[in-house]
Amino acid sequence: MDHFLYREGRLAAEEVPIERIAEALGTPFYCYAVATIERNFRVFSGAFGDTDPLICYAVKANSNIAVIATLARLGAGADVVSGGELKRALAAGVPASRIVFSGIGKTSDEMAAALKAGILQINVESESELDDLAAVAGELGRTAPVAIRVNPDVDARTHDKITTGKAENKFGIDWPRARAAFARAAEIPALKPVGLAVHIGSQVTESGPFRDAFARLAGMAAQLRADGLGVESLDLGGGLGIPYGDDPVLSPAEYAAAVASALGDLDCRLILEPGRVIVGNAGVLVTRVLSVKEGISRTFCVVDAAMNDLLRPTLYGARHAIVPVVEAAAGAVPKEMEVVGPVCETGDTFGVVPLPPALKPGDLLAIRTAGAYGAVQSSTYNARPLIPEVLVQGADFAVVRERITVDDMLAREPLPPWLGLRAVEVTGT
Numbered sequence: 155m156d157h158f159l160y161r162e163g164r165l166a167a168e169e170v171p172i173e174r175i176a177e178a179l180g181t182p183f184y185c186y187a188v189a190t191i192e193r194n195f196r197v198f199s200g201a202f203g204d205t206d207p208l209i210c211y212a213v214k215a216n217s218n219i220a221v222i223a224t225l226a227r228l229g230a231g232a233d234v235v236s237g238g239e240l241k242r243a244l245a246a247g248v249p250a251s252r253i254v255f256s257g258i259g260k261t262s263d264e265m266a267a268a269l270k271a272g273i274l275q276i277n278v279e280s281e282s283e284l285d286d287l288a289a290v291a292g293e294l295g296r297t298a299p300v301a302i303r304v305n306p307d308v309d310a311r312t313h314d315k316i317t318t319g320k321a322e323n324k325f326g327i328d329w330p331r332a333r334a335a336f337a338r339a340a341e342i343p344a345l346k347p348v349g350l351a352v353h354i355g356s357q358v359t360e361s362g363p364f365r366d367a368f369a370r371l372a373g374m375a376a377q378l379r380a381d382g383l384g385v386e387s388l389d390l391g392g393g394l395g396i397p398y399g400d401d402p403v404l405s406p407a408e409y410a411a412a413v414a415s416a417l418g419d420l421d422c423r424l425i426l427e428p429g430r431v432i433v434g435n436a437g438v439l440v441t442r443v444l445s446v447k448e449g450i451s452r453t454f455c456v457v458d459a460a461m462n463d464l465l466r467p468t469l470y471g472a473r474h475a476i477v478p479v480v481e482a483a484a485g486a487v488p489k490e491m492e493v494v495g496p497v498c499e500t501g502d503t504f505g506v507v508p509l510p511p512a513l514k515p516g517d518l519l520a521i522r523t524a525g526a527y528g529a530v531q532s533s534t535y536n537a538r539p540l541i542p543e544v545l546v547q548g549a550d551f552a553v554v555r556e557r558i559t560v561d562d563m564l565a566r567e568p569l570p571p572w573l574g575l576r577a578v579e580v581t582g583t
């Protein structure tokens with residue numbers, strides 16, 4: 155359920171017609187609905203009832219400060235994976251005591267920033283990272299709260315590129331070594347091991363892999379406790395998949411049931427790191443039709459958004475539903491068209507979808523379920539500037555990231571003196 159619905163034949167974000175935003179800002183742009191973000195957060199946290207887990211929103215899914223702040227005011231914490239995301243979470247008002255820092259390659263500067271901010275825990279992914287963190291903490295005269303991220307060697311049965319819990323994946327400390335790593339951390343004075351963590355992948359649509367991974371983690375926590383070591387918390391990562399079309403997925407309630415059955419009566423504070431399920435269907439990418447081109451084998455609908463704006467179809471073969479902003483006339487038989495962007499690569503495609511047969515240049519389309527891993531994965535390939543992001547609440551909308559101009563980009567490219575050229579004149583557009 156989301157808040158992008160037709161009102162009198164025109165697609166609206168909550169109460170704001172998409173056409174109105176397009177008129178004000180031009181296209182393409184991302185548009186997010188506060189009501190959907192809030193609803194998703196409440197449904198997800200509600201599924202856990204009295205368990206009352208700490209929900210650390212995975213900032214990587216959509217790191218716009220206004221989006222994080224929308225969640226922070228509902229009590230969400232944050233899962234961050236870089237110094238940049240840490241800064242964003244803090245700027246959005248997430249209390250440091252609700253921030254966890256994951257990721258396989260943290261620099262000393264990032265570790266120091268996390269320790270100085272006083273975050274809840276740092277999820278450590280290798281034995282050598284334990285030593286690095288101990289050194290940084292020692293220098294700062296602090297004790298680092300640490301969770302050991304375990305690689306449970308469980309296949310999440312999702313896309314290869316977003317599978318993270320198999321032995322051949324780079325993430326976490328291998329299952330057979332994790333117990334010793336926790337014990338070792340307990341012996342290092344600058345570290346305080348507080349828990350275990352796991353994350354097996356993203357867009358996971360079955361409960362089996364979750365159950366297997368969580369049960370392994372729970373078993374290890376019990377063992378460590380039997381060894382006399384304190385395991386206060388279990389961080390179960392993110393990964394819950396969402397529907398992009400008619401594909402079957404797990405509901406938050408089914409996911410919560412998998413958590414409960416795998417953990418049994420283990421008495422541990424739970425941390426969860428959902429990203430996609432919170433913001434995925436809360437965003438659309440709005441784009442304008444540039445031309446409709448009849449080819450021999452198919453009809454192409456060329457739009458002004460491209461793979462640099464939304465990479466998921468190109469990178470993972472993801473298929474997002476695409477709908478016209480003005481509903482097709484009643485009775486019109488939809489026509490299959492391949493929606494493509496202007497980038498000079500055949501991979502710059504959003505897929506073949508049914509669209510109104512009378513679609514013409516200037517018409518607007520909305521690429522749905524683009525709130526997660528959309529804007530955050532965009533680039534300036536083909537010298538295409540980053541596009542604006544808009545947040546809607548009720549009848550109001552606000553630009554929460556401005557459009558970057560080509561001139562902004564050029565101004566950041568000083569020319570070396572040996573080229574003998576004058577710096578590029580910024581003419582303004």
Ligand code: LLP
Nearest residue numbers: 212256353356357392393427428429430527
């Ligand atoms: N925690 C950790 C440690 C993660 O690595 C991730 C995602 C999450 C939580 C959040 O997972 P979620 O609930 O959103 O599935 N760009 C890809 C997805 C990459 C996910 C990376 N890690 C895509 O567009 O499908």
